[in-house]
Amino acid sequence: MGTVALHEKYDVALLDLDGVVYLGPKAVPGAPEALQRAKEAGMRLAYVTNNASRTPAAVAEVLRGMGAPAVPEDVVTSPQAAARLLADKLPPGAKVLVIGSVALRLAIRERGLIPVSSAAEHPQAVVEGYVPGIDYQALAEGGLAVRAGALFVGTNADSTLPTQRGIQPGNGSLLRVIAHATGTEPMIAGKPELPLHHESIIRTGARQPLVVGDRLDTDIEAANRAGADSLLVLTGVSRPAELVTASAPQRPTYIALALESLLEPYPDITPAGDPEDGHGFACNGWTARWAGAGPRATITLDAPMPARTAAGGSPVDGLRALCAAAWSRPGTSGDAVAAALAQLTAAGLPE
Numbered sequence: 304m305g306t307v308a309l310h311e312k313y314d315v316a317l318l319d320l321d322g323v324v325y326l327g328p329k330a331v332p333g334a335p336e337a338l339q340r341a342k343e344a345g346m347r348l349a350y351v352t353n354n355a356s357r358t359p360a361a362v363a364e365v366l367r368g369m370g371a372p373a374v375p376e377d378v379v380t381s382p383q384a385a386a387r388l389l390a391d392k393l394p395p396g397a398k399v400l401v402i403g404s405v406a407l408r409l410a411i412r413e414r415g416l417i418p419v420s421s422a423a424e425h426p427q428a429v430v431e432g433y434v435p436g437i438d439y440q441a442l443a444e445g446g447l448a449v450r451a452g453a454l455f456v457g458t459n460a461d462s463t464l465p466t467q468r469g470i471q472p473g474n475g476s477l478l479r480v481i482a483h484a485t486g487t488e489p490m491i492a493g494k495p496e497l498p499l500h501h502e503s504i505i506r507t508g509a510r511q512p513l514v515v516g517d518r519l520d521t522d523i524e525a526a527n528r529a530g531a532d533s534l535l536v537l538t539g540v541s542r543p544a545e546l547v548t549a550s551a552p553q554r555p556t557y558i559a560l561a562l563e564s565l566l567e568p569y570p571d572i573t574p575a576g577d578p579e580d581g582h583g584f585a586c587n588g589w590t591a592r593w594a595g596a597g598p599r600a601t602i603t604l605d606a607p608m609p610a611r612t613a614a615g616g617s618p619v620d621g622l623r624a625l626c627a628a629a630w631s632r633p634g635t636s637g638d639a640v641a642a643a644l645a646q647l648t649a650a651g652l653p654e
Contacts, residue, residue: 309534309557310346310565313513315574316505317379319494320352320362321577322517322539323562324371327467335370337562344566349507351379351500351514353459353521355432355474358406359383366578376506381458381493382410384502390414390458393427400424401443401447403432408456422447431489432458432482442480449485453477459493461521463540466474470540476550495524500531516564517541519553532556534564537653543622544654547629547640555629560619560653570620572627584627587620591643599634602628604643606618606650612650616653 310316324334327376342348350362350373357365359378366373385407385430389399393416401418402410407430408418419426422444422492429445444531449455461473494516514531516522517539526533535541535555547557557569575590576583583592589605593600604625607616625643629635648654 304520305446306568308566308568309513310341310344313511313532314475315347315507315509315512316350316565317349317500317507317509317512317514318562319516319518319539320350321464321521323515323536324325324350324366325369326517326539329467329485330369331561334562335366337565338371341562341565346565347365347507347509348372349377349379349509351494353461353474353499355382355407355458355463355493356404356434357381358409361406375548377508378501379503380406380410381499382432383406383506384499385432385456385458385492386410386414386416387502388490388498389416389428389430389454392454397428398424398426399437400426400429400445400453401457402429402437404434407432407434420444422451422453425451426453428454428456430458431474431478433461433464433477437477442477446481446484447545449481449487455466455481455485455487457489457491457493459499459521460489460491460496461493461518470621489648494518494521495528497525497528500525500529501556516652517563518546519555523549523555524553526556527552527554533560536561536564536621537619538562542643542649542654543639543652544640546622547626547644548635548637549630551630554626558619558623558626567644572623582628582631584624586624586627588616589621589624591624592622593628593632600632601639602635602643604646605645616649618647621647621650622652 330364349515359375363373462475464473512527514533533555534557570587575585
């Protein structure tokens with residue numbers, strides 16, 4: 304069993320919001336309490352979000368209303384990263400056509416740029432960020448400006464957005480309207496691209512950050528691109544089946560059910576079985592091993608007896624061992640891990 308908790312190893316947690324701290328208007332159960340305990344234990348918290356619909360002050364207010372510790376300076380948004388990206392490429396006072404929220408317009412203005420709403424004002428750039436109620440006319444104005452040569456920037460390219468009603472279209476889906484109409488691909492400020500991570504490091508001064516997220520294709524990939532360690536929590540978009548078969552750029556350093564794991568010793572994952580094989584791994588009583596060879600090879604999973612013990616051995620430990628085994632060989636298929644995943648689901652792991 305590991306002896307060091309994540310809050311002791313890392314100075315700043317760079318936390319995603321949607322799917323990690325809250326889902327829609329409600330907190331993820333236990334998340335605010337875990338964050339308060341992590342802060343009291345000395346870990347700095349920064350809320351790093353691709354969501355472009357709220358100002359940092361508004362986000363902090365929502366978080367405090369849920370019981371999470373937050374002030375505006377703790378919040379880093381994709382509009383802030385997009386505004387810095389644009390300010391680095393445009394002269395001071397340049398006009399930027401903004402498709403999105405008041406938060407995005409304020410971020411643009413804070414960088415010395417002028418937000419506008421019409422292609423007739425000859426903007427030098429177009430920036431688009433998700434906000435409920437984006438209409439056709441706003442997208443049409445953006446398309447006209449991009450066709451006229453304006454730089455095209457998206458706050459983020461998330462194809463979907465987790466909500467209480469389910470997975471809905473995100474900003475990445477909306478960006479395709481202008482991209483498809485103009486043949487111009489946008490520059491992206493948010494995860495998994497690096498501008499938002501760089502913005503987070505600048506604003507927090509983090510020396511040893513831990514990226515915490517719920518999406519392999521944004522949070523985890525962004526951490527890997529930046530050379531930072533990451534924690535995937537299973538409270539949002541990415542699910543165990545996707546995780547086990549993830550390609551190397553989207554594999555997290557750590558896996559947990561929820562944010563409480565920040566305060567718990569992270570268990571060791573160790574080689575198991577024949578040392579010459581190298582494809583068996585154990586975690587807290589669970590052991591995952593390859594059986595067979597070639598395309599028919601599968602992973603078998605041995606559970607601790609009993610499956611849950613006071614010392615640990617929960618199904619998430621089985622998932623950690625399963626991932627280690629699956630990632631030890633290239634191109635692991637869903638068929639190879641299907642039986643092991645079904646075993647973990649039967650033991651109580653969320654699907």
